Amino acid sequence: MEYVTRILNGVAEKNPGEPAFYQAVHEVLSSIAPVLERDSRYEKWGILERMVEPERQFIFRVPWVDDQNRVQVNRGFRVQFNNAIGPYKGGVRLHPSVNLDIMKFLGFEQCFKNALTGLPMGGGKGGSDFDPKGKSDMEIMRFCQSFITTLYKYIGPHHDVPAGDIGTGEREIGYMFGHFKRITSHFDNVLTGKGLTYGGSYVRTEATGYGLVYLVDHILQTKGRSMEGMTVTVSGSGNVAIFAVEKAQQLGGKVVTMSDSTGFIHDREGVDLDAVKEIKLKNHARLSEYTKYRPRAEYHTGRGAFLVPCDMALPCATQNELTEAEAKALADGGCRIVAEGANMPCTPGAVALFNARGVLFVPGKAANAGGVATSGLEMSQNAIRYNWDFEKVDQRLQRIMQSIYDQISSAAEEYGMPDNYMAGANIASFLKISEAMLAQGVC
Ligand code: NDP
Numbered sequence: 001m002e003y004v005t006r007i008l009n010g011v012a013e014k015n016p017g018e019p020a021f022y023q024a025v026h027e028v029l030s031s032i033a034p035v036l037e038r039d040s041r042y043e044k045w046g047i048l049e050r051m052v053e054p055e056r057q058f059i060f061r062v063p064w065v066d067d068q069n070r071v072q073v074n075r076g077f078r079v080q081f082n083n084a085i086g087p088y089k090g091g092v093r094l095h096p097s098v099n100l101d102i103m104k105f106l107g108f109e110q111c112f113k114n115a116l117t118g119l120p121m122g123g124g125k126g127g128s129d130f131d132p133k134g135k136s137d138m139e140i141m142r143f144c145q146s147f148i149t150t151l152y153k154y155i156g157p158h159h160d161v162p163a164g165d166i167g168t169g170e171r172e173i174g175y176m177f178g179h180f181k182r183i184t185s186h187f188d189n190v191l192t193g194k195g196l197t198y199g200g201s202y203v204r205t206e207a208t209g210y211g212l213v214y215l216v217d218h219i220l221q222t223k224g225r226s227m228e229g230m231t232v233t234v235s236g237s238g239n240v241a242i243f244a245v246e247k248a249q250q251l252g253g254k255v256v257t258m259s260d261s262t263g264f265i266h267d268r269e270g271v272d273l274d275a276v277k278e279i280k281l282k283n284h285a286r287l288s289e290y291t292k293y294r295p296r297a298e299y300h301t302g303r304g305a306f307l308v309p310c311d312m313a314l315p316c317a318t319q320n321e322l323t324e325a326e327a328k329a330l331a332d333g334g335c336r337i338v339a340e341g342a343n344m345p346c347t348p349g350a351v352a353l354f355n356a357r358g359v360l361f362v363p364g365k366a367a368n369a370g371g372v373a374t375s376g377l378e379m380s381q382n383a384i385r386y387n388w389d390f391e392k393v394d395q396r397l398q399r400i401m402q403s404i405y406d407q408i409s410s411a412a413e414e415y416g417m418p419d420n421y422m423a424g425a426n427i428a429s430f431l432k433i434s435e436a437m438l439a440q441g442v443c
Contacts, residue, residue: 020104
């Protein structure tokens with residue numbers, strides 16, 4: 001369609017050297033052509049032009065002093081992408097690979113994901129090329145304080161509410177929150193992912209992984225199947241992966257792989273999650289230690305978690321980690337469903353292969369939306385100054401994941417693409433954001 005082609009060309013031209021951002025935009029815009037064809041208002045009101053341009057982007061210096069009293073300088077980012085349906089909301093990624101391209105791709109994705117949750121949250125993302133690995137607690141605290149010293153002016157409960165992501169967990173959020181409070185004197189609920197003693201929500205830690213499995217389980221149930229007895233391969237061993245494995249095991253799945261950035265484990269008898277939690281969460285060590293706990297399991301350096309035959313694959317590490325060749329291996333090995341716990345972990349070639357081979361594919365903006373949904377529930381609890389218990393938040397999370405399924409499957413159905421959850425997710429979220437943008441005029 002000419003409108004889509006024109007916008008994509010413009011994105012490529014205006015954002016040179018930003019392949020991840022272009023990939024994310026291309027994925028959404030390629031799905032929504034049928035929607036644009038039905039209604040000329042989108043083009044007339046420049047909806048796509050405005051959607052692909054972040055409302056605001058900050059790049060800032062983050063100086064801090066390491067344990068040897070040396071000055072270190074990192075680069076900080078915050079991209080406030082779109083606040084048509086609520087305050088900007090999205091995590092803070094701390095990883096050496098962070099750059100403006102990654103921030104924009106994640107911020108763009110976040111707008112659509114947040115729309116699917118049904119909660120009033122716009123989209124944004126932030127982060128830094130700071131590498132928390134190997135840093136002391138004090139170094140991490142000094143970095144987080146410096147990061148917030150600049151960012152605090154641009155965030156707020158009604159404006160922009162950052163959260164965790166790769167490299168940013170409860171510890172980092174605590175340091176950022178403490179410093180925000182100190183320099184503003186306000187106990188504002190300006191961050192989510194907080195500890196339970198100062199405004200955090202039950203289930204937030206588990207939410208992305210649990211939500212992913214709730215959604216997949218719901219899809220299986222609609223097809224008269226269940227997770228019981230399924231062999232599942234998972235990548236990653238961080239927050240998302242660990243709780244996806246926990247819920248998959250609770251529902252009867254047999255998880256046989258997990259990974260980190262140096263290698264993967266293959267445990268034919270089923271991953272011992274207590275061992276993984278001890279290695280990763282308690283000892284902050286490498287997954288290679290797993291064979292000390294389970295000598296019969298295998299550890300391999302490098303990639304390969306998705307070369308192991310399975311019924312279901314849950315990529316939960318990072319973007320573009322699951323390639324077309326791995327997608328082929330999955331399909332050849334009998335995999336029937338792939339759901340993205342991470343953001344955009346499957347390359348476009350992998351997604352095309354899943355579609356061609358009839359492997360059900362659930363994109364991250366739907367499958368991993370449970371995390372931000374629970375952040376939204378944290379904001380709601382903060383606003384009413386009350387804490388719901390674990391069961392109540394968990395039930396709400398389950399309802400939200402079910403509603404995401406309803407939205408994406410009915411949008412896919414309505415536009416003649418049944419079971420195409422990628423198209424369904426893009427269409428349903430686009431409709432919601434664009435209706436709000438149309439209602440608010442050119443802004
Ligand atoms: P964590 O930092 O807790 O864990 C990330 C995991 O992925 C680790 O096992 C890490 O290995 C691995 N990893 C990171 N980068 C690479 C890489 N370049 N190659 C291979 N492995 C890598 O992050 P999360 O679990 O929080 O996030 C994982 C994904 O899920 C990200 O895409 C994130 O954006 C997405 N997500 C997270 C949400 C959340 O609530 N946390 C919400 C929605 C999406 P190592 O330990 O070696 O670094």
